[in-house]
Amino acid sequence: MRNVLVVEAVGRGVGALFGALPVLRGAGRQEAGEVCELDDGEQPAGGEQFADAPEGAVGVGHVVHRGRGPHRPYCHGWEVRDKSIGILATSPASIHHAWLFRQLADDLIYFTRSTELDAETRARFAARNIRIIETDVKEVVSEEGALAGVRLTDGTFVGRRVLAVATQMQARTEGLEGLKLPMEDLPDNMGRRFASSMAGTTEVAGVWVAGNATDLTAQVGASAAAGALAGSHINALLATADTDAALAAGQKTTG
Numbered sequence: 001m002r003n004v005l006v007v008e009a010v011g012r013g014v015g016a017l018f019g020a021l022p023v024l025r026g027a028g029r030q031e032a033g034e035v036c037e038l039d040d041g042e043q044p045a046g047g048e049q050f051a052d053a054p055e056g057a058v059g060v061g062h063v064v065h066r067g068r069g070p071h072r073p074y075c076h077g078w079e080v081r082d083k084s085i086g087i088l089a090t091s092p093a094s095i096h097h098a099w100l101f102r103q104l105a106d107d108l109i110y111f112t113r114s115t116e117l118d119a120e121t122r123a124r125f126a127a128r129n130i131r132i133i134e135t136d137v138k139e140v141v142s143e144e145g146a147l148a149g150v151r152l153t154d155g156t157f158v159g160r161r162v163l164a165v166a167t168q169m170q171a172r173t174e175g176l177e178g179l180k181l182p183m184e185d186l187p188d189n190m191g192r193r194f195a196s197s198m199a200g201t202t203e204v205a206g207v208w209v210a211g212n213a214t215d216l217t218a219q220v221g222a223s224a225a226a227g228a229l230a231g232s233h234i235n236a237l238l239a240t241a242d243t244d245a246a247l248a249a250g251q252k253t254t255g
């Protein structure tokens, strides 16, 4: 797990500080060049979906998988740092994806795959030495089980050790339909979430939402904090209700 700092009490008065990046790096390691496959129609964990996975392009979209592929730079980016990375664009969200992966590697190519890039974005890519390839990707090429690159529709081979695809995020709704909680779309086709207000309150009385259900990009730290905040809000309301009830009971007795 990345991006979580935990302080555990170890023995008497001894504290151990675990920085997720250096200590837990071994878990879920992604080897650059690894080609990992999803079965047809399978989606990665966490409600993420490969929006517009390039159908018909053999292999494309099969590179990022069950949480070990680099679709989230904060979760999987460290292992692929300094490799040759290709961004397979799926939507405007992929532009932001490119900025994030550029922090990790100098050699970055943005495959537009028919998505729009305005002049300002092109200038910003140029300023960051991000190459742009507009010819469509036909297939992913692997050699001896390792990712070698992509072949474009004009036959050109472009070597890449890592391919990243931005996912579309969908809050899971199964089993919750009966609550009729309002949902809303995020901009740029990024995903869909349960709408919420302060401390996770919703328009449905007695229902709070927290974590990825309502904040699709929240990681463990932010999700846990949102859960704690919702819990304290619920408890505050219960404490007030208990006091109201006690007062009402007292007034009944004396009245």
Ligand SMILES: Cc1cc2nc3c(=O)[nH]c(=O)nc-3n(C[C@H](O)[C@H](O)[C@H](O)COP(=O)(O)OP(=O)(O)OC[C@H]3O[C@@H](n4cnc5c(N)ncnc54)[C@H](O)[C@@H]3O)c2cc1C
Residues within 6 Å of the ligand: 001, 002, 003, 004, 044, 045, 046, 047, 048, 066, 067, 068, 074, 075, 172, 173, 174, 175, 176, 210, 211, 212, 213, 217, 218, 219, 220, 221, 223, 224
């Ligand atoms: C591949 C991957 C790697 C990640 N790596 C990192 C990382 O390194 N560091 C980091 O900070 N974050 C990471 N994250 C993000 C992290 O997993 C989430 O931010 C976090 O799990 C969100 O917590 P949550 O409680 O909101 O949701 P979840 O952890 O998804 O928990 C929701 C739970 O609700 C259950 N549930 C769903 N519907 C129902 C229902 N109707 N009834 C009862 N239960 C239900 C689900 O089964 C699930 O157990 C990663 C995510 C993915 C997908």
